[in-house]
Amino acid sequence: MSATERQLDVLARAHELMQQARHAEAIAWLRQACREQPHWQYQKLLAQCRYLAYVAAPPVSTCEAGWPAPTSDLFATVDGVPEIEAGQLDPGTLAAGIRHHGALLVRGLLQPSRARQLAEGIEQALQVCEAWYRDGGEVPDTPWYSRLPLADDCELAPARNWVESAGGVWAADSPRMLYELTELYHASGVLAAIAGYFGERPMLSVGKSTLRRVPATQGIADWHQDGAFMGSEIRSVNVWLSLSHCGEDASGLEFLPRRLPAVLPTGSHGAYFDWSVGPGMVEQAAAGVAAVSPVFAPGDALLFDHLFLHRTGAPPGIRKPRYAIESWFFAPSAYPAQQVPLML
Numbered sequence: 530m531s532a533t534e535r536q537l538d539v540l541a542r543a544h545e546l547m548q549q550a551r552h553a554e555a556i557a558w559l560r561q562a563c564r565e566q567p568h569w570q571y572q573k574l575l576a577q578c579r580y581l582a583y584v585a586a587p588p589v590s591t592c593e594a595g596w597p598a599p600t601s602d603l604f605a606t607v608d609g610v611p612e613i614e615a616g617q618l619d620p621g622t623l624a625a626g627i628r629h630h631g632a633l634l635v636r637g638l639l640q641p642s643r644a645r646q647l648a649e650g651i652e653q654a655l656q657v658c659e660a661w662y663r664d665g666g667e668v669p670d671t672p673w674y675s676r677l678p679l680a681d682d683c684e685l686a687p688a689r690n691w692v693e694s695a696g697g698v699w700a701a702d703s704p705r706m707l708y709e710l711t712e713l714y715h716a717s718g719v720l721a722a723i724a725g726y727f728g729e730r731p732m733l734s735v736g737k738s739t740l741r742r743v744p745a746t747q748g749i750a751d752w753h754q755d756g757a758f759m760g761s762e763i764r765s766v767n768v769w770l771s772l773s774h775c776g777e778d779a780s781g782l783e784f785l786p787r788r789l790p791a792v793l794p795t796g797s798h799g800a801y802f803d804w805s806v807g808p809g810m811v812e813q814a815a816a817g818v819a820a821v822s823p824v825f826a827p828g829d830a831l832l833f834d835h836l837f838l839h840r841t842g843a844p845p846g847i848r849k850p851r852y853a854i855e856s857w858f859f860a861p862s863a864y865p866a867q868q869v870p871l872m873l
Contacts, residue, residue, distance in 0.1 A: 536568055543574055552582035552872060563708060569672035572704040576677055580701070580735070582872035584680065588732060588861035602629040609786035609821065610634055610831075618718055620725025623832060627726075627766070631788040632833035638717055638770065639828035647709065648772040648827070648852035651740040654703040658693055672705040674698065677735065685736045685869050692739060700738040700856065701871060710738075710856060711873060714768070720873060723766050727860040731766070732870035737857035742850050747780045748843050751805035755857075756792040756835035758804065759868065764860035765835045771825035772852040776844060779851040782831065783822040783842035785815055792836065806838060814838060 530538070539562045546555035559575040562568075603625040604611035611626050612634040626633025639647075650673065657674040668676055677699070679686050692699060700707045711733070714720045723731045737755070755767070775781040796802070798809030811820075822842040825831075833839070857868075864870060 532566075535566075536570065539568075539571060540574060543571075543578065547578055547581060550585050552578055552585065556582070556872060560712075563712075567705075567708070569704055572672065572708040573675055576701055576704050576707050576871075579733075579871035579873070580677055580679075580869070583732070583870045588859075588864045588870060600624045600628075604630060609818075610784075612636055615717065618722050620722050623722045623726045623766070627788075627832065627834050629788060631786060631837050632784065632831055634823065635830045635832060636826070637828055638719070638830040639713070641827040643713075644770075644772045644827035647706070647770075647854065650703070650706045650709065651698075651742055651772070651852050651854070654698045654706060654740055655696070655742055658698050658702075662693070673703055675702065675704055677701045679735075679869065683869065684867060688736055696743060697739045697741045699735060700733075700740055700854065701735045703740060706740060710854065714856070714873075719768060723858050726766065727764055729860050729862060731858040731873065732861055732864065733873055734857040734859060735869040735871060737767075737855070737868060739855055741853050741855070743780050743841065743853070744850050745779070745848050747841060747847070747851075750841040751801050752808070752811050752838055752840045753795075753805050754789070754792050754836055754838050757795050757806075759835055759865035761792045761835065762863065763835060763865050764863040765865075766858045767833055767835075767837075768854075768856045768858070769831045769833070770854045770856070771827060771829045771831075772854065773827055773849070774825070775851050775853065776822055776824040776842065778844070778846050779849040780847055781822050781825060781842045781844065781851070782839055783820050784833075784837065784839035785811065785818065786821050787815075787818050789814060789836050789838055793838070811838065 543555045543559050555578045559571050563571045600621050610630050610632045613622055614636055615638045618635055623633055653673040657669050657671055661669050793806050793810055793814055795804050798807030800807035
């Protein structure tokens, strides 16, 4: 069988499985095909299959199911957000970091060389997207940028243009990057840790999983909790993955290193936006705890949920762009209604 015949056979089998609503099998089939030959048409169809699995069977957004039994604080002697090495990431360390300290900093989740490869992928995706905005014409259909075809009535679709105007691209709109990311999260143990923490298999958000290049001209942004956009009665984990040095000569993350029990009031206490947390409210929530802005190396990751209070930080020596990826995972039983999930 020639390479072309093999490609046609793979795609035909995947379409057959999808037509039978056997999406999990189609995903497994396409993943295996991608490992054998990383053809971008496989990756494109894989992204569509992950989305159509949601269309066929949307997750139920309810918190009736209880969390797994609470874990003890494995970092009880740590002040602020605990740091671990990648090999220490598991459901227990993740739960202790988020539920007791607000977040968990994982050093060396990726090798620096792999982080740089992903940063190059972000640049490729953004260049294709930006050229299309500049030159017009048909929507690009490339390995690096090919818009996921959302349903006509999808409420999330208008947010895509806002993300792209701010120097980002949805991971779901980059077939190659989405494939690389999902395989990375499988291999690194991230998905297993989040699944154990949720007590169920997580799904990846379309609208909240973004490839970003933040320019050196970035100023300090407003404070926020993502629960202000998505609601508080959900289960979430964001993997904020640094792909370049952040926090010294490039923008980083500034955050309050403590667990907050609820979404804070927004649009008050000096807030610039109606969705942001004003500095006066941040001071009240801090209760004497100082905000921090750690230095991230390429491949470091910060894992947190929708209650984490943070903002983009701009250090005095900022002179380089920052490359990073945020990937929001949700529990199917407690998924924010306005988000669009992808099956993993």
